[in-house]
Amino acid sequence: MALPVAFFAVFFAYPVAAIVRRGLRIDGAWRFGRFADVLGDAGIRHVLWFTTWQALASTALTLLIALPGAYVLARLEFPGRQVLRAVVTVPFVLPTVVVGTAFLALLGHGGLLDQLWGVRLDTTVWAILLAHVFFNYAVVVRTVGGLWAQLDPRQEEAARMLGASPLTAWRTVTLPALAPAVAAAALMVFLFTFTSFGVVQILGGPTFSTLEVEIYRQTSEIFDLSTAAVLTLVQFAAVGAILAVHAWTVRRREGALKLVDAALTARRPRGAGQWTLLAGVLATIAVLLLLPLAVLVQRSLTAPGFGYYRALTDPDGGVFPVAPISAVGTSLSYAAAATAIAVVIGSLAAAALTRRDAGRLVRGFDALLMLPLGVSAVTVGFGFLIALDKPPLDLRQSWILVPLAQALVGVPFVVRTMLPVLRAVDARLREAAAVLGASPWRVWREVDLPMVRRALLVAAGFAFAVSLGEFGATVFIARPDNPTLPVAVARLLSRPGDLNYGQAMALSTILMVVCAVALLLLERLRTADRSGEL
């Protein structure tokens, strides 16, 4: 418990507090009157309202579209399932600046919808909502699907045997068991969309603005740190409230579940219903997720003889002091470091949170771990600058800040993925081991670990993917000689000229492939690793 607490205190709470203090404490006095000024502004209130309703709408839409996908990818056996599971996660890690471009190919002028029905959604709120589905599809598929795959189908079958209709059996047996995972996924999607930045900035144009975009503008453009501080605290409070409600509803439902090997639960589709479902999900994935990605690939290939890809290896290409392709190595090593940090911190936190003697304080920490998802990267980044500027913690120019900032975002994923599984482990197993003389560490290693190994790998995969695509915090500390992939893409896109644009597309394609391969390897590892499971 000590390590996660220390980690969050030093790398999150302290920097954020420092920047908020800078904004609200002027000439030695606290200016809380700023709250009234800022919140009294009609423009700001409009931003608050838009932030909330678009997040609710996005979350509902994502659940609606992605829950069938979670079922299909978890429970139906069909060729290419593993590849598809990795592919749907790719959007999640792509930098928004790239996806915005690709997404317009679907919704904008001359896009697919325009050609088919003459519908253009690029300046409407639908562009934002659909892009949110695009990004967060994998969150639902992975969080809910991970548990769904391990639910014992015999329970639902038993209900059917006793005369329940398929719907009733699903509603009374499966749904309650899934509820914590669905709630966890909904919470994550809501948090992501509530704090959405890139999507809103790019697809929303200057008309739509979320709290996060406003905080960025106030900090980065207008340099009004006191307005930014007020908005940060408002967002903080909103996110805190959401987390509290979530914790309250979920904790009452979580109980020990009977988990089985995922390989035993997947069946080939049977009956017209399942086939239709499969076809529907595949079609949705093709149009909503694969098409925008395909546009990127296609645009990266328009130069003869892979010209854009070859240009990536040129050390004097004009934008960086190094060959752009070196960003792949930089990104991979940063992501590996961030994953290691996130998994260690996240597992320790999750383990501490499931201990039976964990007090209320510790349980409260559960919610606190999620807070970094609700705080603007620009706030954390500026906070780092003024908080971590003295030895022994003068990290401002150190490369480690990038993985650390990425791990802040990764830890909540690790905790969220592991907690439901850890809590589902029957406490009597632990007690039995303890009675037989095992130390707490040995109990964790021999009882919990074998059961959560799968969840741990899922969590690691998430953390890895998040750090690979994480853009917000990396722009703050990236050194020009070692840009990460998202940073390199953004810088190439910010320059005119065919070669720059083409290289940005090629590098995005490489980012997609790297991510898909990494996730696929994890998936393999997951299925190969059967030894320790029940």
Next chain:
Amino acid sequence: MHTKTFVAAAVGLGLVTLSACGSSGGKSAADSKTVTLVSHDSWKASKSVIAEFEKSSGYKVRVLTDGDAGQAVNKAILTKDNPQGDVFFGVDNTLLSRALDNGLFQPYEAKGSDRIEAPYRADGAKHRVTPIDTGDICVNYDKKYFADHKLAPPATFDDLVKPQYRNLLVTEDAAASSPGLGFLLGTAARYGDTGWQAYWKKLRANGVKVVSGWEQAYDQEFSGSAGGRKAKGDRPLVVSYASSPPAEVIYAQPRPKTAPTGVAQGTCFRQVEYAGLLANAGNTKGGKAFLDFLVSKRFQEDMPLNMFVYPVLQGARVPAEFTQYGPQAKDPETMAPERIAAHRDQWVKSWTSLAVK
């Protein structure tokens, strides 16, 4: 028991890692043999030119890029008591007052700054900043579109509100984008403190489209750029830079004989970028040497093709691609940094309600 040992070990390990990073990261700033430049993401210089400076001066150059131009300035102000480096490059005339009012720089008159073109010098005799480069924010046009439609491309701000150019122009959010702000300031310089609002009403009635940033405008909506052609952009007029047409030639394979885009000469706003010695710099001597280097002929002539800007030094040669495809505007709109600072926030606010809402 075991858990505690493990946690203690992990905490220990973490602290060791941290202190290791701390010592490798922070100390070097005060190192008298290293000079640290803090800049924005667009900073770029040829390796050979930096190597020459390192050899002749004996300093090693470290570069930190700190986000886009606005962010880099804000962060430098935030850290001014304990700066990350010695020299800051990249504050432009739209942000200069913010930097100076916050005491970001200490005075230093760079050697050779007397040969800088007079109109670019700012801050009078105080010499807190040295002009380094200049560029123009101008409307670019898609040559093919206007040839196909047998229409003369617009040349001035006045032209842009004419009916033949209805629904052709795309620009950027002045609140969030540097070219977007430059274009707004250009109209304010041209039509005066109050006249610009009437102009924007007409521009809006003539169908100007406002998007959030340069990338969306230029790579997505503009029909004349490499990205826009792929994205089927349908706006043949965009607010960009005078140096964008040369970039379209230089970054194309094979290079076309003429640029696919041109510049509407009467729609330009001049940007000047400055550098200065940071207050509380760890290596003042090295910082001064680096500022001298930034105004040297060697650096000034290396700069255009790296950052797509024009030199400010008298007699510095401009690359042929620039003179051929993207000459500097002859009579651009300009505005004093103090005037920009005085009106900027109010203008952007009224602009937002005029052009966006």
